[in-house]
Structures are given as C-alpha cells and as structure tokens.
Amino acid sequence: xxxxxxxxxxxxxxxxxxxxxxxxxxxxxxxxxxxxxxxxxxxxxxxxxxxxxxxxxxxxxxxxxxxxxxxxxxxxxxxxxxxxxxxxxxxxxxxxxxxxxxxxxxxxxxxxxxxxxxxxxxxxxxxxxxxxxxxxxxxxxxxxxxxxxxxxxxxxxxxxxxxxxxxxxxxxxxxxxxxxxxxxxxxxxxxxxxxxxxxxxxxxxxxxxxxxxxxxxxxxxxxxxxxxxxxxxxxxxxxxxxxxxxxxxxxxxxxxxxxxxxxxxxxxxxxxxxxxxxxxxxxxxxxxxxxxxxxxxxxxxxxxxxxxxxxxxxxxxxxxxxxxxxxxxxxxxxxxxxxxxxxxxxxxxxxxxxxxxxxxxxxxxxxxxxx
Amino acid sequence: xxxxxxxxxxxxxxxxxxxxxxxxxxxxxxxxxxxxxxxxxxxxxxxxxxxxxxxxxxxxxxxxxxxxxxxxxxxxxxxxxxxxxxxxxxxxxxxxxxxxxxxxxxxxxxxxxxxxxxxxxxxxxxxxxxxxxxxxxxxxxxxxxxxxxxxxxxxxxxxxxxxxxxxxxxxxxxxxxxxxxxxxxxxxxxxxxxxxxxxxxxxxxxxxxxxxxxxxxxxxxxxxxxxxxxxxxxxxxxxxxxxxxxxxxxxxxxxxxxxxxxxxxxxxxxxxxxxxxxxxxxxxxxxxxxxxxxxxxxxxxxxxxxxxxxxxxxxxxxxxxxxxxxxxxxxxxxxxxxxxxxxxxxxxxxxxxxxxxxxxxxxxxxxxxxxxxxxxxxxxxxxxxxxxxxxxxxxxxxxxxxxxxxxxxxxxxxxxxxxxxxxxxxxxxxxxxxxxxxxxxxxxxxxxxxxxxxxxxxxxxxxxxxxxxxxxxxxxxxxxxxxxxxxxxxxxxxxxxxxxxxxxxxxxxxxxxxxxxxxxxxxxxxxxxxxxxxxxxxxxxxxxxxxxxxxxxxxxxxxxxxxxxxxxxxxxxxxxxxxxxxxxxxxxxxxxxxxxxxxxxxxxxxxxxxxxxxxxxxxxx
Numbered sequence: 001x002x003x004x005x006x007x008x009x010x011x012x013x014x015x016x017x018x019x020x021x022x023x024x025x026x027x028x029x030x031x032x033x034x035x036x037x038x039x040x041x042x043x044x045x046x047x048x049x050x051x052x053x054x055x056x057x058x059x060x061x062x063x064x065x066x067x068x069x070x071x072x073x074x075x076x077x078x079x080x081x082x083x084x085x086x087x088x089x090x091x092x093x094x095x096x097x098x099x100x101x102x103x104x105x106x107x108x109x110x111x112x113x114x115x116x117x118x119x120x121x122x123x124x125x126x127x128x129x130x131x132x133x134x135x136x137x138x139x140x141x142x143x144x145x146x147x148x149x150x151x152x153x154x155x156x157x158x159x160x161x162x163x164x165x166x167x168x169x170x171x172x173x174x175x176x177x178x179x180x181x182x183x184x185x186x187x188x189x190x191x192x193x194x195x196x197x198x199x200x201x202x203x204x205x206x207x208x209x210x211x212x213x214x215x216x217x218x219x220x221x222x223x224x225x226x227x228x229x230x231x232x233x234x235x236x237x238x239x240x241x242x243x244x245x246x247x248x249x250x251x252x253x254x255x256x257x258x259x260x261x262x263x264x265x266x267x268x269x270x271x272x273x274x275x276x277x278x279x280x281x282x283x284x285x286x287x288x289x290x291x292x293x294x295x296x297x298x299x300x301x302x303x304x305x306x307x308x309x310x311x312x313x314x315x316x317x318x319x320x321x322x323x324x325x326x327x328x329x330x331x332x333x334x335x336x337x338x339x340x341x342x343x344x345x346x347x348x349x350x351x352x353x354x355x356x357x358x359x360x361x362x363x364x365x366x367x368x369x370x371x
Numbered sequence: 372x373x374x375x376x377x378x379x380x381x382x383x384x385x386x387x388x389x390x391x392x393x394x395x396x397x398x399x400x401x402x403x404x405x406x407x408x409x410x411x412x413x414x415x416x417x418x419x420x421x422x423x424x425x426x427x428x429x430x431x432x433x434x435x436x437x438x439x440x441x442x443x444x445x446x447x448x449x450x451x452x453x454x455x456x457x458x459x460x461x462x463x464x465x466x467x468x469x470x471x472x473x474x475x476x477x478x479x480x481x482x483x484x485x486x487x488x489x490x491x492x493x494x495x496x497x498x499x500x501x502x503x504x505x506x507x508x509x510x511x512x513x514x515x516x517x518x519x520x521x522x523x524x525x526x527x528x529x530x531x532x533x534x535x536x537x538x539x540x541x542x543x544x545x546x547x548x549x550x551x552x553x554x555x556x557x558x559x560x561x562x563x564x565x566x567x568x569x570x571x572x573x574x575x576x577x578x579x580x581x582x583x584x585x586x587x588x589x590x591x592x593x594x595x596x597x598x599x600x601x602x603x604x605x606x607x608x609x610x611x612x613x614x615x616x617x618x619x620x621x622x623x624x625x626x627x628x629x630x631x632x633x634x635x636x637x638x639x640x641x642x643x644x645x646x647x648x649x650x651x652x653x654x655x656x657x658x659x660x661x662x663x664x665x666x667x668x669x670x671x672x673x674x675x676x677x678x679x680x681x682x683x684x685x686x687x688x689x690x691x692x693x694x695x696x697x698x699x700x701x702x703x704x705x706x707x708x709x710x711x712x713x714x715x716x717x718x719x720x721x722x723x724x725x726x727x728x729x730x731x732x733x734x735x736x737x738x739x740x741x742x743x744x745x746x747x748x749x750x751x752x753x754x755x756x757x758x759x760x761x762x763x764x765x766x767x768x769x770x771x772x773x774x775x776x777x778x779x780x781x782x783x784x785x786x787x788x789x790x791x792x793x794x795x796x797x798x799x800x801x802x803x804x805x806x807x808x809x810x811x812x813x814x815x816x817x818x819x820x821x822x823x824x825x826x827x828x829x830x831x832x833x834x835x836x837x838x839x840x841x842x843x844x845x846x847x848x849x850x851x852x853x854x855x856x857x858x859x860x861x862x863x864x865x866x867x868x869x870x871x872x873x874x875x876x877x878x879x880x881x882x883x884x885x886x887x888x889x890x891x892x893x894x895x896x897x898x899x900x901x902x903x904x905x906x907x908x909x910x911x912x913x914x915x916x917x918x919x920x921x922x923x924x925x926x927x928x929x930x931x932x933x934x935x936x937x938x939x940x941x942x943x944x945x946x947x948x949x950x951x952x953x954x955x956x957x958x959x960x961x962x963x964x965x966x967x968x969x970x971x972x973x974x975x976x977x978x979x980x981x982x983x984x985x986x987x988x989x990x991x992x
Contacts, residue, residue, distance in 0.1 A: 037578075038578065038584060039584070178376060179373065179376060179377070181373070232410075234395060234403065235403050235406045235407050235410065236407070237392075237395045237396060237403070238395045238396055238399050238400055238402065238403025238404070238406075238407075239400070239403040239404045239406070239407035240396055240400075241396055241397065241400035241401075241404060242396065242397060242400070251407055251410070251411045252407055252410065252411075254578075255410070255411055255576075255577070255578035255579060255584070256578050256579040256580075257407075257410045257411075257578075257579045271392075271396065275396060276392055276393065276396040276397055279388075279392050279396070280389065280392065283385060283388050283389060283392070284385075286384075287381050287384065287385045290377070290380075290381045290384070291378070291381055294374055294377035294378060294381065295374075297374060297377065298373075298374040310377065313377055317380060317381075317384070320384065321384060324388055325387075328388065328391045328392070328395060329391075329395075330387075330391060
C-alpha cells in the first residue's frame, strides 16, 4: 500500500485544513479570555490556552499519523479493536481510578486513559465496516443486530457513569445507520415508537440527571443548581447582543458568574464577548467544516471510506448540536464539550486524529482509479 | 439516504442555532443585558449622619454614637441553621428567637445584603465573632450609628425618639431601607426630613463570590441639618426637678417671639429605650403606668382652667364694655340663680370688689355676674379668637385641641340647650372647658403682648408667626396686667408666693375641680384622696430690663393653685431673672448598655402607638 507521496499532497483537502485551522485559532483565542479571572487589579489568566496549543501540536502529530497509512487497512482492525475496547471497559469498574465520583480512567502510570474515548473510535470503525458492506437498506433483523453491537459498549460507558460519552457512542452509530438507510416502513414505525418509548428511559436515569432535565424544562425550580448553569449561560449569550462586550470584557465570564467557562460553556464566553456577529461566524465555520467532511464522504472512492467520513461527520455534528443546544438553553445540561472551542487535552487529540482519518480518505480518493 | 441527509442536517443545525441566537442576543438582548448588570453591579447606600439637636445655648441634646450590629449575608452563608446555632451559642440568645428574627426579616432583605440578627454587640462578642468569622462565612459585623439622647428623660416629650423604619414607612419613602432610623415621635418625627440628610450612593462591581472589584461613588452622603431648639436645657431640667414625684407640666414661653424655653411634662420616660426596639413588656410597663409617663401633658393634657379663665373673662368684659373698672359688686359668698345657689370659693364672700380686686382675690361672684352679662356666645367667640379649642400648631405630633364649649357645640354634642347656669360655670373656668398648659401659655402671652396669638416655636431664631389677634386695646391690656401684678404684690393677692425682688411679676392662680365637691369631701379638707384632688394652675409672667417671659405651671391633683403650682412658677422666674440655674447631670449612666446582650434584643418588638388614648382628665359636670 502506498504511504504519503507527492501526488497525494496535491489532493489534501486544503479547504478542510484551513477551516480546521480557523476553528482552532478561534478556540485558542476564546480560551485565553475564558480562562481569565478579573481580580481587584487587572485580569489573571490561567494558562489553559497554552495547554490547548500544546495539545493542538500533539493533535497535529496524531493527525499526520492517521494520514500516513491507507485507511482501508483499518477495516481489518475493526472487530479486534471492538473486542479490546469491551475488555478494557470491563476492567474499568475494578481497576479504574475514580475522579469526581465517576470511574472512567485507567491509570497507566505516565498517563491516564479513558476506554470510553476508545469506544467512540471502535464504534466508528465497526459501524463503517459493517454498514459499508450492507447490500440494501436495513431491515429489522440487521438493525437490531447492529444496534445491539452498539448498545453493549454504550451501556457500559453509561454505567461508569458517563451519560454524555455513552450517548455519543450510540448517536454516532445511529447517524451511520441513517446514512446507510433503513426500510421505509421500519423508519416510519421507529418514528412513532421511539418517542413513545423515550419516557421509559426516565426511570433508568440517576437523580442528578433527572434534576438536570427538570431544571432544563423549568430553570426556576433549581436556580442555584443546574438551572443556574442554563440561566447564567443564557445571560452571558443574551447580554452579548449584536457585537458583544469586547474581547476580555465579558462580565459574566470574567467575574465568574458563568460556570465551567473554559470547558463545557466556553462558547458562551464567545457569545458574550463577540455577540451575535461572532456567533454567526463560528456557526458558519462549523457548518462549512461539516459540509467539507460531508463532501469527503460523498467523494470517497469506496464505501468504507465514505462511511468513515460520515462517522466522523456525525461525531462532530452531535457534539456541536448537543453542546450549543445546551449553552443556548435548548437542551438539558449534558457534559459534552464543543470541539475545538472547549478546553480538553485528549478531546483535542481525538478530534485532530479523526480529521486525519477524513483527510486520509479525502486524499486517496483518486488513487484507486489508476489501480 | 446518503449525503443528502448530511446536507439536510447541516442546514437544520444552522437554522436552529441562527434563530435561537437571534432570539437570545437580539430579541432578548436588552433583557439579558439588564440581568447581567444585576449580576455584576450592586448599589450600596452610604449612611448620612443624622443632624444633631442642641438647646438654645448650643448644649448637645441628641447625638449619634457608633454601634455594632451582627448581620448575616444569606448568599455567602453555606449553612444557615448551623450558623444561627453558632450565633446563639456566642450570644446566649435562644436559637428559636434567632430563627424567628431570621424568618421575619428574610423577605425584606436581599440575599446579598446583611440581615440584622443582633442589633447591638459588645466588645467581647465582637472579638469572639471576628475570631470565628473565617469558619462562618456570611456573618458580618456592621458598624452603624445609633441615636443617643444625652438627657434621655429631660426632653423625651419634646425630642421624641427614632427607631428603625417599619414596613409602611419604607413603602412610603423608597429611599429608606431596612435598618434605617426614622423619627417616630416629637421633633425627631416632625423634623425628620431635615434631620435625616440624604444618603450617598455607591455602585459596586462584584464577582460571583461577592468580592468587590471596583466601586464608583455616585453621590456623596449629605449629613442631616443641625438644629438649635428654643429650649433652655437648664430651665427644662429645673422644671423636671420641681415637678419630681408629681404629675404636671411647666411651660416657659417668650410672649414676643413665641419661642418656648421650657416644655416640661412629668413624669417622663427615657427616649433611649426606644431606639433599640422596645419589648412588649417594656412597652406595657410604660403604657399601663398609672402616672402616664408617655403623655406630654403640656400639649396633650386637657384640664379645666379654673380661675385662670377669669383673665380671659376680664379681657372680653372690657372689650364688650360690659365692665366698668370703677364699678363695684357686692360679694356675699353666693349668688342665687333660679333655685340653684352658686358659691364663691371664699366662704362669707369678699365684700365689696371692683374689677382689680375681683381678679386679685379671684372673686367668683364678680365673674358670675360678668358671665351672666356676657353670655356664652360672646365668651366663646372671644375665646376662639384667643385660639382656645384649637391646637396651637407647635411642631409636635398628636397635640390636643382642648375644648371651648359653645351653644351650638352643646346642642350637637348632647342634644340639650345651653342653660343660664352654665354661663356662670363657664365664667369661672369650670364646666366643659378644657385647655392644655401650652394653650394657657399662649393666652397669657397674647394678653401681655398686645393681643397677638403666636404659634409656639420649638426652634431658635424662627420668625414669629402670628396666628390671630384678640381685640385688646392698650388701656385694657394695661388694666389686666396691673391686676395680675397686684395679684402677686397685694397682701391679699393669691399669688404672693411668686413675688420676686427686682422683677415685675404678674400671675393668676387656678384651681380646677376634678369632681363636684360633696360635703364628705369638703370635710376631709386637704386629706382628699389623690384622684379627687383639684388640679392646681398658676399662669403668669415676669418682666425685667425688656426681657419678659410667660410661665405656666399645672400640677395634676395639686389641690390649690398657689401652693400646688406656685413653687414651679417661682423656680422658673428665679432661674430666668436671677440666674439661679443649674445644669443637670448627664443622665446617660442609666441608659448605658446592660451587660447581657440578650436583654438588648427585643424578641417581640412592638410598634408603640401614640397617642396614649387611655388618659383623659375627668371633666366636671
């Protein structure tokens, strides 16, 4: 198989790289402000933005690594990786480290590692592999089979408990299933059945998760708990108005009324300081970004590559939808960060690596014609 | 479904968030901007010191002193019940009481503002709380100022007192906030707007923990006005001393300016006890005291004037030409009208009396006859011109109007016609007529200043305010004055005891019957039970070197005008003209804080209701 050669460099999806660079730049700039705290004298900035740049650099290496081999080889790894992931997830409850009351981490001495991050990647590969070989739209049997494969790691992650990542794993698979398509009658049935079954999930939720949902429905019930998050985030956003309060001048963030302002609610800082104008720029960047990924999925020269790109599309799409939905008060508080904008080391690495995969698919789109 | 699905999703994502962003940032932008400002900025009011009160010589009467208050900022406190328990442990105030104070005040105080738990801290407690404040966030020691009345007992009826504003007052005046002091009684109440000053305003920027980041002064506090009273502290003290143990009133007034130099009412109370909040037990004790210390007898005590009223009769008689000063009347000690016999106070009568003699010896029969001549209508309309039956308008709340009866009044009040006999009773100041000591002082002032009815002033240097005039020619005025002087100087005069060397003194006594004398009571002489004894009046003036003053004394159940009220008038005249005056000792010792802080917390604070309605002197029929 061919490693990177000069011809491929011409075919690197430069628009996608450019958008990625723009998003990362906006993210770091915003993080600089979001990690600032105003004291009596001046602003003190915690160095999250520096760490983000370092992680971005590491992510760049990961991205190049994911571009350097032919992605079709990943098809063979799909099943083994899935099995390994399940095994690791199984060990977490016994060997895992507990942080913030959740057992999510495996400690390898030098670094900690979340098997749930691996679960997303494993699901992406397995989903792409299976669905790319489906000859027709899914019927009930195939759908149940694939969903079953997805539910096993999902439930294990949710039990940790990490509802956000668990949902993301399942949603990613769900997106891929829709991308493949299911039988029209089945689709229509599901459209009716799923909303009916949703309330049942209520009983499976933990108390704090129920409170978040109630707080979302009526923030006034819990103005100092999770309702507070939504309220302060809406105040930050809304008070930004058209052009924002200016860089480093957001009072909601600088005076720390906004919680989690460098992680889950980082985009609220941007909304406050750059206003509607800034938010529209960011939203357009995200849409252009998703559009480019979608185009890669369309132009990929084999189904597996197309499904890989579509999987990455859904991976980012759901995060943008859920995080911004939460910050804008359209969804309950779920701990899902906004790619490139929220601070997060391993998330940055994963984001860049997955884009490496997309670029990999994209630059090899002409190769196979000649073979 | 493929790529079309992805494009649809992107489009949906864009539309959803674009609309939501427009809604939040543009449509609701102003709303959220306001909310963000509320998060970030707090307005703080800066206390303006209340104006001091001084007497006419500059002696301090009411000042402000620092006091320390324990407050609780709910927003900063993470465990309120535990904090309350701790405060209870420190102060010894039962936890339920603190909880009670907390729940009562909670709706009135914003979460980030301190809620007053303990209104007064001593230094031991301050040290204890300061030491523990790190472990008990939310507790805050606030420095306030508290009104201090240096002579709490001497001027309580004049100064009144301040106390924390109640709900209604805060609603009426938006600049007032929880814990502010307002004048509730006396001058503190009437002059509240001048004394209070204007609070300063400060805009504070805070972060989420409430830490101050910056502040901007928007308005400087403006201290309240310092006010000089017309009261002379020494005179006031003397008045209280003379009346000690009795119930009564002394008024000293400048007949030319209307300035009141002393306004004494005994017994009195300590204004300082009201500033920290009175417990219902303390309040009940004051309210139910049989001597009625809360009543300001000078303006709220209404008494029959007795023979004092003869001065007004004389003036009216002269005005109506019903009196010929040289004409004499035979007093046999009684006068028969119909089948009723009206007696003179002197058994056996005064013999032959003329105008002056009648006043000097206070002959009832002379004035019975004058009363018959004038009739109720003329007497009552003349009295109304002298301001009787109307409040004097002094700057004190709840002043009583007294009562000046008339033919119409009786018809309306009792549905019965006025009788001839009542003319006679009216003429000697008995019957329905009721006057306050201050009204009497104003009447005497009008008689010697040429007929000007002045508003009694409690502040120094205020332009005299003439409320009306009584028709009185200088010749008539001189005759009345001469008679009053003779009452003091004549060997047979009723006011000999106020004779003061070197000073021109004129006076008139009055003895007001509380009940109709029965034979039984008459036999008892001066041993009549206290509550049946007559009220004693003496009203007069002193004059030397162009300075002149009206002095009125009234002693409840003081038996005889001269002996009951005379000493008070004499003491005032001596002080005014002979300089026999002593400054009172500052009685703040008694008002010092008790050692037990718990005792300072009024658990069931009451809002004292004035005027005290229970006490009305009985009116003779």
